[in-house]
Amino acid sequence: MARFRMYPTPMQKAALLEQCGHARYVWNLALEQWSMWTRDKVAVAPNFAEQCRQLTGARAKFDWLRAGSQTVQQQALRDFDQAVKNFYAGTHRRPTWRRTGVHEGFRIVGPQASRVVKLNRKWAAANVPKIGWIRFRLSRAIPDAKSYRITRDRAGRWHLAFAVIPPPIPTPGTGEVIGVDRGVTVSAALSTGELLWCPGFSDLEQGRLKHLQRRLARCQGTSRRQRVKTAIAKLHARAGDRRKDWVEKTSTNLARRFDVIRVEDLRIAAMTRRPKPKPDPEQPDAYLSNRRRAKAGLNRGILANGWGLLVQRLEHKAAGRVEKVNPAYTSQTCSACGHCVPENRESQAVFRCAACGHQANADINAAVNIAAGRAVSARRGATKGLAEA
Structure with missing residues (x-):
């Protein structure tokens, strides 16, 4: 609209x-x-x-x-x-x-x-x-x-x-296929080698947000608490506007440049669900550590990069041209020879194949696998394309 x-x-x-x-x-x-x-x-x-x-x-x-x-x-x-x-x-x-x-x-x-x-x-x-x-x-x-x-x-x-639905963006007719790998450190990595980052809070805004959250915890009066909540909402609204603007520009650019856009079929709602408590079997009414704080940080990173909104707007603008690929082992599979072992991904950004020695950015390597439509079985067998699946 x-x-x-x-x-x-x-x-x-x-x-x-x-x-x-x-x-x-x-x-x-x-x-x-x-x-x-x-x-x-x-x-x-x-x-x-x-x-x-x-x-x-x-x-x-x-x-x-x-x-x-x-x-x-x-x-x-x-x-x-x-x-x-x-x-x-x-x-x-x-x-x-x-x-x-x-x-x-x-x-x-x-x-x-x-x-x-x-x-x-x-x-x-x-x-x-x-x-x-x-x-x-x-x-x-x-x-x-x-x-x-x-x-x-x-x-x-x-x-x-x-309430008006705009028409979808026409296909360029070049026959090109693009793979998009979504991440937390890099918001979107394209199979063409491009790395895209979604803008978020600046350092100054992060400091102010922390300051306002501490003030909110100490507020006693209703009117003062409402003023602080409004100030926090304005910061989040500003970051949300930047995220939506980035998603709109990125989705429009991809829909205009490529005929087929392939993304991972991710269940974002399940990925961002809070971890369940782990009861301590030795002590009743006690719980073990479930890394709740670390999972909360990961959830914020996923939501701040607009994973779901990007795919949603791509499906609106490039109707019928968005394909979802099984995300299993796309980050561990070599895009050159297809060898798949966990040791291939040395770090968050470095990918080095243990079989052929192919080295590339880990996110771009995953994006190339997504563009090829590769899906790896649970036994990590040979890769196969979408046409063969």
């Missing part, structure tokens, strides 16, 4: 937060109805049409709810109905409660979503129901969309996102 940064006035911010509260209230009420429904009590759970009729009755009874936009509240019910359908289809998780300060946003559809005007070369404005015209920054052309969503992140920034 096309997202723009909004700059509402203080009065408009208060009105936007009120609309977000209405949408969150309606969502949570619908979730409560759905959670309480059981087959032995009620024949059918309330559907979207029935909930809309209930919303009409609630708006006639409560003035504070009638003061909000009916479109915003109905779309919250529509979003919940779609979330339930996705849950039963098995594509998404169970709908959860929406909280203040975390889930701030609402959606506008229909003719009201087309009330957008361009003010000048840098600014435009959208007419939000019950609020009025709110300015937003023109960072790209305004798409022709039938709906948009207004959200507020934890750093206090407001965004306007138009």
Whole structure:
């Protein structure tokens, strides 16, 4: 979707937060109805049409709810109905409660979503129901969309996102294949020999983040604690913006240059899961060391490099041209002769084959194996390509 940064006035911010509260209230009420429904009590759970009729009755009874936009509240019910359908289809998780300060946003559809005007070369404005015209920054052309969503992140920034899917990037037609090896020290290594790094926190920002985290641990008052949490959220938002910008530029560059893009088929959610506690067999109610701190650092490194987001955006921009390769032993296999032993990888950056003496950067060697589509069996037998598998 096309997202723009909004700059509402203080009065408009208060009105936007009120609309977000209405949408969150309606969502949570619908979730409560759905959670309480059981087959032995009620024949059918309330559907979207029935909930809309209930919303009409609630708006006639409560003035504070009638003061909000009916479109915003109905779309919250529509979003919940779609979330339930996705849950039963098995594509998404169970709908959860929406909280203040975390889930701030609402959606506008229909003719009201087309009330957008361009003010000048840098600014435009959208007419939000019950609020009025709110300015937003023109960072790209305004798409022709039938709906948009207004959200507020934890750093206090407001965004306007138009629901429009851009077309995929056309293939260059050169027939070239690229392999991408994702890592922690090197964010992405390409089979062409390029090494790419995802920008993160600077040294100054890391020091400030540590200072703010220590202040947060000592905060006593609610207002002071909220100010420190907002300052921490702004630092993380800045790093997240850099990561997303790097992912967008990298994925666009790869989609424009290569016909086929091959990546490792990694289960990132399982890789970043916290380790389970290890009970001590000799002492009851005691636990052995499970290297939790080291695993937490590795998890932060994986998430900070945007592994999942990079592949997701590649699949969006190069639709049908992204292939996932079995990641087994790609970092231990020689790209020249196919010999696979753990001793081939001497360190994080050095690869030296024990059979043929081939020496290369370890990440680039793995990227070449990924580009060739090599998959090694658990017994570390001969390598085979995707066409032979």
